[in-house]
Amino acid sequence: MALALTPTQRTQLVHLSKLYSHNRPSVQRLLIALFAAYSVHTSYRVFRPSSTSTSTSVSANSRQRPAEEEKRPGRKPRVEVDALFYARLARLLRIVIPSLHSKEALLLGMHSSFLLLRTLLSLYVASLDGRIVSSLVRAQPRAFLLNIARWMLVAVPATYTNSMLSYVQSKLAIAYRTRLTRHVMDLYLGTEEEGGEGAFYQLANLDDRTTDADQLITLDIQQFASALAAIYGNTAKPVLDVILYNAQLARNVGAEGLVLLTVLVQSSAALLRALTPSFGALAARESQLSGALRTIHARILSSAEEIAFLSGSSLELLKLDRAYQQLAKHSNLTIGTKARHAMLEEGVVKWLWGAVGMGICAIPVFFGLPGSGGGGAGGKADLGGRTEGFVTNRRLLLSASDAFGRVLYSYKELSELAGYTARVSTLLDTLQDVRAGKFEKRLSATADVELLGERGRIVESEEIEFRDVPIVSPAGEVLVRKLSFYVKPGQHLLIVGPNGCGKSSTFRILGGLWPVYGGVVRKPARGGFTYIPQRPYLSLGTLRDQVIYPDDREGMEAKGVTDGQLMDILGYVDLQSIVAREGGWDAARDWSTSLSGGDKQRIAMARLFYHRPKYAILDECTSSVTLEVEKMMFEHVAELGITLLTVSHRPSLWKYHKMILQFDGQGNYVFTELDAEKRLALQEEKQTIEAKLEEVPKMRTRLEELRAVAKDRNGYKAETAP
Numbered sequence: 001m002a003l004a005l006t007p008t009q010r011t012q013l014v015h016l017s018k019l020y021s022h023n024r025p026s027v028q029r030l031l032i033a034l035f036a037a038y039s040v041h042t043s044y045r046v047f048r049p050s051s052t053s054t055s056t057s058v059s060a061n062s063r064q065r066p067a068e069e070e071k072r073p074g075r076k077p078r079v080e081v082d083a084l085f086y087a088r089l090a091r092l093l094r095i096v097i098p099s100l101h102s103k104e105a106l107l108l109g110m111h112s113s114f115l116l117l118r119t120l121l122s123l124y125v126a127s128l129d130g131r132i133v134s135s136l137v138r139a140q141p142r143a144f145l146l147n148i149a150r151w152m153l154v155a156v157p158a159t160y161t162n163s164m165l166s167y168v169q170s171k172l173a174i175a176y177r178t179r180l181t182r183h184v185m186d187l188y189l190g191t192e193e194e195g196g197e198g199a200f201y202q203l204a205n206l207d208d209r210t211t212d213a214d215q216l217i218t219l220d221i222q223q224f225a226s227a228l229a230a231i232y233g234n235t236a237k238p239v240l241d242v243i244l245y246n247a248q249l250a251r252n253v254g255a256e257g258l259v260l261l262t263v264l265v266q267s268s269a270a271l272l273r274a275l276t277p278s279f280g281a282l283a284a285r286e287s288q289l290s291g292a293l294r295t296i297h298a299r300i301l302s303s304a305e306e307i308a309f310l311s312g313s314s315l316e317l318l319k320l321d322r323a324y325q326q327l328a329k330h331s332n333l334t335i336g337t338k339a340r341h342a343m344l345e346e347g348v349v350k351w352l353w354g355a356v357g358m359g360i361c362a363i364p365v366f367f368g369l370p371g372s373g374g375g376g377a378g379g380k381a382d383l384g385g386r387t388e389g390f391v392t393n394r395r396l397l398l399s400a401s402d403a404f405g406r407v408l409y410s411y412k413e414l415s416e417l418a419g420y421t422a423r424v425s426t427l428l429d430t431l432q433d434v435r436a437g438k439f440e441k442r443l444s445a446t447a448d449v450e451l452l453g454e455r456g457r458i459v460e461s462e463e464i465e466f467r468d469v470p471i472v473s474p475a476g477e478v479l480v481r482k483l484s485f486y487v488k489p490g491q492h493l494l495i496v497g498p499n500g501c502g503k504s505s506t507f508r509i510l511g512g513l514w515p516v517y518g519g520v521v522r523k524p525a526r527g528g529f530t531y532i533p534q535r536p537y538l539s540l541g542t543l544r545d546q547v548i549y550p551d552d553r554e555g556m557e558a559k560g561v562t563d564g565q566l567m568d569i570l571g572y573v574d575l576q577s578i579v580a581r582e583g584g585w586d587a588a589r590d591w592s593t594s595l596s597g598g599d600k601q602r603i604a605m606a607r608l609f610y611h612r613p614k615y616a617i618l619d620e621c622t623s624s625v626t627l628e629v630e631k632m633m634f635e636h637v638a639e640l641g642i643t644l645l646t647v648s649h650r651p652s653l654w655k656y657h658k659m660i661l662q663f664d665g666q667g668n669y670v671f672t673e674l675d676a677e678k679r680l681a682l683q684e685e686k687q688t689i690e691a692k693l694e695e696v697p698k699m700r701t702r703l704e705e706l707r708a709v710a711k712d713r714n715g716y717k718a719e720t721a722p
């Protein structure tokens, strides 16, 4: 363009060069300093905690609510770029960058160096661009070729820097994800040595804050890590660019025009900020909806047989469809909002600011502002020098406005990061709370809230004893106010009662899954008892893994147990044929779908014989096996010296127990010795009486009929009597 300048353009360039060549060092320095400070201030304003215009809250009123209210069960986490977000982010940053010597800090240092290098290279390229055009205008082939050679040379570090930037950013994202995932997994599945067992159970059963832990751990943490790795480059780099480009530009063209430009930019940026939608809330909602969809899919897979038997596929399809429609509707809303916002942003950042920049360059041309002569950027007064200054400054102007635009764009990314930060922080808060015994659950209308605030004592002991322990459901319903019983070695306990009276709940308290809300629980350390439910858990892995769960093969060998001994164990549950049938101990398949109900229960009993704990909790765990196999199993339990706590409705099991804990379903119970024979005799007598009583109404009806017939006959006799 500079090669074929019209006379008017030449005049404009002369005027421009005059504007660029103000020679008032002190005023200029002051303005530059002011300008740089203003740039920093402007950039800061974009990221500062806001309580007004930057609201991206899920609910309009959430800001007025006290913090405690925010944490109520079922309440969506607050999603704003505000002080809470920065506090949450700081906490997560301490996890993902644990120290200045960590790998992540090193990667961040590398990233920052490449970001700085790229800005410096851009500054150099801007001035080189000017020099290339200048050598063209001056018709200096040697200088032109030399500058082209410089251009080619600078391409080497420039391309290396750009590739390394995205490489280091991806490495950073993986490193953040790894740190955060490890931290969360330790809280989620951490063992007792690490400060508690089984937060995964409490998270799913005793707290309402997170319903999709799988989605949060696998997807949300990854999205958070990627957004965090990107946000640094997307904010630090443009902020640095704004400062450096503008300082350079102010030095070249004089700061007055730039201050004017910045005031305009600032006011339009404020307008853009005010019109920025709640991207954080949109991102958080999207994650939540896709988590809900995933949960329905997971439930269909885990309960495929039940759903198929009940012909429930159309209802499941309806639920899936509804969840998907909600997600699709929300995604459409998000992309529509993003498209409208992008249009507004591009209109302001690219076109409006570009036009204002050109306008500022044109003011001296049209209004002929006086200048002191000399070249703009390089102090050269000829046409070539002025062209060089013009091209360089224009490029700087565009780069500066582009960088400022990216500062604004990055607000959108920051807002999305706020969404992921809120989700991941809620997961962390919930995990830490449930590990500390603090739960947030929607309570039933009859809940005893006072009792839920109490805590009982757990004492390690060789025996099991409950002393005045309330049995309270997670919804706060008191099933039994004060339960007392004990189990001494060899004194097998049978637990009976109607459905929902609290039999399994007693075991959950014993197993440490539910909190102890009062009294004293004495029990052996973990490993001292094994729990076998009605539907046993079968893990991923080999047939051997099913019998020795949760040991692995190394653990089994360390205990000195061989495959031959495992085979003997299978003999006690009449299941030896399964090894040949399934293709050996190392056969691996989805055992939960490929074994019958009775097979699964027998595998679970074999597991008990392998571990040989002091106590075994059997919760209706033989309901699918034959009476003969059940007999074999219980006799072997007695041989091994395992003490039983059994829930069963089968009278055939009474004879294996010495004590009985009988709930009545009204909050009362009896704990006494069990005389199986007497109880059987009583039961038989009771059944006989009940059967007889059932006959009573029929007999009464028959009696009435007979009386009626007799009456008729008497009447007939009376009528026909002489």
Ligand SMILES: Nc1ncnc2c1ncn2[C@@H]1O[C@H](COP(=O)(O)OP(=O)(O)OP(=O)(O)O)[C@@H](O)[C@H]1O
Pocket (backbone or CB within 6 Å): 205, 206, 473, 474, 475, 479, 498, 499, 500, 501, 502, 503, 504, 505, 506
């Ligand atoms: N995770 C949970 N959240 C809320 N309430 C629960 C939970 N688990 C159990 N309950 C409630 O606790 C009560 C007692 O349940 P529990 O499983 O102890 O019954 P049960 O006596 O073993 O009955 P069944 O013979 O039917 O197995 C029930 O009212 C049940 O609804």
